[in-house]
Amino acid sequence: MTRAAPPLPQALSLAELHGSLSDPVLDAMNFLNEVVGRFPDAISFAPGRPTEGDFEPEDLARHLLTYTTYLEKELGWSRDRVRTQLFQYGRTNGLIHELIARTVANDEGIHVPPEAIVVTTGCQEAMLLTLRALFARPEDTLLVSSPCYVGITGAARLLGIRVRPVPEGPAGPDPEAVLAAVRASREAGERPRAFYTVPDFANPSGASMGLAARERLLDVAADEDLLVLEDDPYGFFVRTGPARPTLKALDRGRRVVHLGSFAKTALPGARVGYVIADQEVIGPAGGRSLLADELSKIKSMTTVNTSAVSQAVIGGLLIESDCRLREANSRTIAHYRTNMDTLLDELERHFPARRRVELGISWNRPDGGFFLVVDVPFAADHRALELSARAFGVLWTPMSDFHLDGGGTRRLRLSCSSQSPEEITEGIARLAAFITAQLTGTAA
Template sequence: MNFLNEVSSLFPSAVSLASGRPSDRFFDRLNPQVLLNAVNVYQNDSVGGHGGAHGWAHLLQYGRTAGIINELVAQQVQCDEGVPASADRVLITSGCQEAVALCLPALCPEPSDVLLVCNPTYIGAIGAAKATGVAAAALSNSEPCLADAIELAVLQLRQKSQQARAIYLIPDFDNPTGRVLDADERRNILQVCARHRLVVLEDNAYGLFRYDGDPVPPMAALDEVGSVIYLSTFSKTISPALRVGAASLPDTMFGDAAARRSLWEDLVRRKSFVTVNTSQIAQAIVAGLLIQNGGRLGDWIRPALDWYRENRDIMLCELDSVFSPFSDQIRWSRPSGGFFLTLDLPFRFGADCADECARRDHVIVTPLSFFALDNSQDCRIRLAFSAVTPEQIRTSVTGLGHYVARRLEQKLLRLRDGGARG
């Protein structure tokens, strides 16, 4: 993360396809008056509000650690995402990132406990595991499906006297790959996890941003045994500056209601020592916007959704036109939602290459090795299309094309040199 920030500031004229930010253009809808109005709407709400002058004091005070807008958030994940959430099982967190960082050590408290992750996976999850001292093991990419890879990892860890306790997954529009797990894959994974009592941490930061095809039910909606903790965030739908996210726990943990209550209490206790409570002003803004939008965000995000879809299409079109001469060597994904796509290159692309590409070709991309636990992703990059304009997409893909053409030429020259010498 620091590297990308540094590259961006070193090369301010380069177009950044590195950051998975929501586009700034939709923040116009959130001017100070709108934000204040949202707070007022929440305060005057009959369910959660504390109207009048006392209401302001309430928001400005320290607050309930588990959050104050749990009812509305439970309703939102239920309406927008079909997750059977209930207020007494929702923990409001300072973004999804805090939810991950709280859950990992709570689910993997012993030194022999292990978190399973896809390889590559969201850098923030790997980072949170490191920061909280939780061991992470990468699932093999050679198994035909994730459920098999999980089974294999559980058994391999057992041989080393380690226990897989949880798996972190982004089933919808994965960061960094953009991949979606289909309903069968989700069910198979749930079955394996139930058999081994593995908790699924389902991170659905991008789930509402589907551009085509039918939505697949979240794993939390398919969960029949109480194995899925559902993580959501308002960072991509409203604004990341608010730092409001949530963890929704199942009714029971593997059928045990007391185990769920004790996990809940553990998470609240951990949060009380980390951020004490999530900003109540930020929670009130989210709540007010939810109330104004009938408890759901589907309509609210529509303009952004259309914009991101258009950006995805433009990026795919540019990739098709710039890279079609190299299509035997370079492949790119066609995501049906989310903020990212990936490119597979016929050469290694690390931090040094990102630096050169920014300096000479004025485009910043993210090496997938940043999201990996081994070197299997060294020849892949991630392009984010959410926070750029169509014009920037065109110039940046052209720039990337120049970079790739140069690398391929160098590769060819090296091969010829080698051949001549050999």
């Protein structure tokens, strides 16, 4: 007897799924990952991944042992209590909040009680928790620098939060532009709730705010009842000049929610971040709590808690560094400084002043961090990126993927964080050949 063919599986319509799945930014990031995978031999200036430095697999076991020894010897915990700390779910707000509080006090001059810190699964979760807690009304609007890191705009898109771009200048966000955006937002019937910024060596632009601009931004925030979401993964990695204080270190009115991560300064594979949320929250009956406590309620319904093992590894690393990560990162800071210097020197060598004027090429000179931006006189889009990878063996990132206002079409981002100086030298030679071929019409 012949069996009837089984019915075809039911397909889901993309139109019936959440609108964020059709967002061009998500498609752009998938395209970039796909191109990187298809051209493994290309020299890549695309991802902003940190260097692996001197990491060795056995370091993980040492960090873990350091943390458990600290619990037993320094805090006097029993073996059973240590076992529970590592093997069970644990405190939703996190287990190493006290070590993090000591570290940010030593490194950044940020003095907050440990209870104001929520340990998160990477900084991306810190963004999601903070946005979900703060943005309650349909008219609530998030202001962001443009160009902007796609993690925050993607999180806002997932949560259905309106985003308004604030054009970024050569020295990062202009406080007066933020003020203008706040007023324009209100005139449009919105409630500007918070402004997101990376004040030091921003991703993607590499721009940094000066001290006067930071202080002025905090004044604007206070005057306009605006919160500032400060994301600071790159502040350690200064190339020239002194380190600048974080916005949170300058914050006297609890206007700043500080988003932190150990991905760049410690161990990216641990996926441990944190949020400093020391703002007071008043309930309808007059009860008071910290914003961190409210974020914890949301976390309990998402990731429940951050991996106890990952926290223990980071905790051990912090203890080994005496909770002074800036000093512990001295070799890494030197690596990034050398790489940025090499990148700038090689661009200068291939495009000296007269030639770059003739060709219409320019770039910025960041004071540190991972990224710089090159302006070119052609469309630096996904089609050009694929050609660059296939024919010239070099990858970069189109800046248009980071703009919310249609800008960046003739700009490309270069990241110099994970390569050796020799790879940077060869990569810029390939990039120069690609740019020259584009301008002479021979790239195809």
